[in-house]
Amino acid sequence: MMDWQKRLLDDFQRDFPLSPTPYQDIAERLGVTEAEVIGALSDLQDRRFVSRIGAVIPPNQIGVSTLAAMAVPEAQLPTIAEFINGFPEVNHNYEREHRLNLWFVAVASDAEHLQAVIARIERHTNFAVLQLPLLDDFFIDLGFKLDWRHV
Amino acid sequence: MFDALDWQLLGLVAEGLPLCPRPYAQIGLGVSLTEAEVIARLSALQQHGLIKRLGIIVHHRQLGYRANAMIVWDIPDDCVKKLGLKISRCAFVTLCYQRPRLTEWPYNLYCMIHGKDRDTVLAQLAALETECALEQFDKQILFSRRCFKQRGALYSQSHQQAVHG
Numbered sequence: 001m002m003d004w005q006k007r008l009l010d011d012f013q014r015d016f017p018l019s020p021t022p023y024q025d026i027a028e029r030l031g032v033t034e035a036e037v038i039g040a041l042s043d044l045q046d047r048r049f050v051s052r053i054g055a056v057i058p059p060n061q062i063g064v065s066t067l068a069a070m071a072v073p074e075a076q077l078p079t080i081a082e083f084i085n086g087f088p089e090v091n092h093n094y095e096r097e098h099r100l101n102l103w104f105v106a107v108a109s110d111a112e113h114l115q116a117v118i119a120r121i122e123r124h125t126n127f128a129v130l131q132l133p134l135l136d137d138f139f140i141d142l143g144f145k146l147d148w149r150h151v
Numbered sequence: 152m153f154d155a156l157d158w159q160l161l162g163l164v165a166e167g168l169p170l171c172p173r174p175y176a177q178i179g180l181g182v183s184l185t186e187a188e189v190i191a192r193l194s195a196l197q198q199h200g201l202i203k204r205l206g207i208i209v210h211h212r213q214l215g216y217r218a219n220a221m222i223v224w225d226i227p228d229d230c231v232k233k234l235g236l237k238i239s240r241c242a243f244v245t246l247c248y249q250r251p252r253l254t255e256w257p258y259n260l261y262c263m264i265h266g267k268d269r270d271t272v273l274a275q276l277a278a279l280e281t282e283c284a285l286e287q288f289d290k291q292i293l294f295s296r297r298c299f300k301q302r303g304a305l306y307s308q309s310h311q312q313a314v315h316g
Contacts, residue, residue: 008207009207009209012206012207013204013206013207013208013209014204014205014206015205015206016168016205016206016207018175018190018193018194018197018205019190020173020175020176020186020187020190021172021173022168022174022175023170023172023174024172034172038170038171038172041170041207042170045170047213048210048213049209049210049213049214050207050208050209050210051167051208051209051210051301051302052166052167052168052208053167053168053170053174053206053207053208054164054165054166054167054168054205054206054208055161055164055165055193055196055202055203055204055205056165056202056203056204056205056208057161057165057201057202057203058200058201058203059248061161061201062158062161062162062165067250067261069256081297081299081300082299084299085299085300090300091300091301091302092300092301092302093298093299093300093301094219094295094296094297094298094299094301095295095296095297095298095299096221096293096294096295096296097293097294097295097296098291098293100256100293101296103221103293104299104300130253130255130256132250132251132253132256132261133250133251134248134249134250135248135249135250135251135259136231136232136235136248136249137247137248137249138232138235138236138238138239138247138248138249139239139244139245139246139247139248140239141203141204143204143206143207143209144209144211144216144245144265145242145243146209146214147267
């Protein structure tokens with residue numbers, strides 16, 4: 001990755017310009033062209049380094065969400081994970097090293113919709129889903145601090 | 152002070168700005184707002200904390216941050232907020248939440264540390280525990296193994312009538 005591309009990732013994870021031409025503004029700060037910035041972001045997305053240019057919304061501002069945990073036998077994990085991924089309400093789904101080995105986040109428009117999703121997962125898999133909704137958020141999100149020494 | 156259009160806009164911007172020279176104008180087409188209106192509304196949403204952060208969202212695993220630990224503690228309720236705020240100030244912490252205890256899962260404070268290797272993350276956790284006097288509390292460390300899915304929430308699909316709060 002070129003130096004200006006590293007700076008792009010370092011400096012624009014927050015305070016993205018709210019101007020009519022944000023990519024042009026970024027290009028000027030990095031000393032490149034707008035087309036190069038847009039091209040680099042598109043390339044970084046294709047290489048899956050960048051998810052998107054977007055807004056991070058505090059949890060539970062839109063709709064309701066919960067962190068959920070399940071204890072699933074190792075052999076069934078890929079199939080069950082895939083079933084859970086099939087719900088558009090699920091946006092994160094990770095295997096973790098623990099007896100509770102499957103952790104996902106579900107977001108829905110209201111509590112009823114969310115509970116319907118959880119109930120369908122429990123019914124289909126025959127495993128309990130622990131629900132751990134957010135009570136308080138202490139974190140101030142400044143983006144992800146990248147250490148380029150070993151990239 | 153915010154209306155349904157603001158929530159719709161928020162959902163669209165959470166899913167991602169288009170990669171074109173006038174992304175706010177492009178977003179506005181979907182909600183019948185002008186570019187200037189989109190920018191004004193997004194500024195207001197940001198000022199009121201309804202946008203926590205606007206910018207590039209990276210896939211940390213692809214960038215080499217594969218050691219990802221979720222640490223959970225059982226902290227007395229009367230000091231969970233104080234400790235949560237203190238943990239959040241630590242540079243290598245990437246999330247810090249309070250969640251309810253369950254009978255089979257008696258932990259109420261959650262924090263994430265994303266690092267390039269497990270040893271670094273464990274060293275950072277040890278430093279955090281010393282700094283915040285966390286050694287006395289019961290905890291669990293859950294490193295992630297496989298990532299089955301990671302993306303932003305699809306707000307606009309399921310949230311035609313978004314609810315605040």
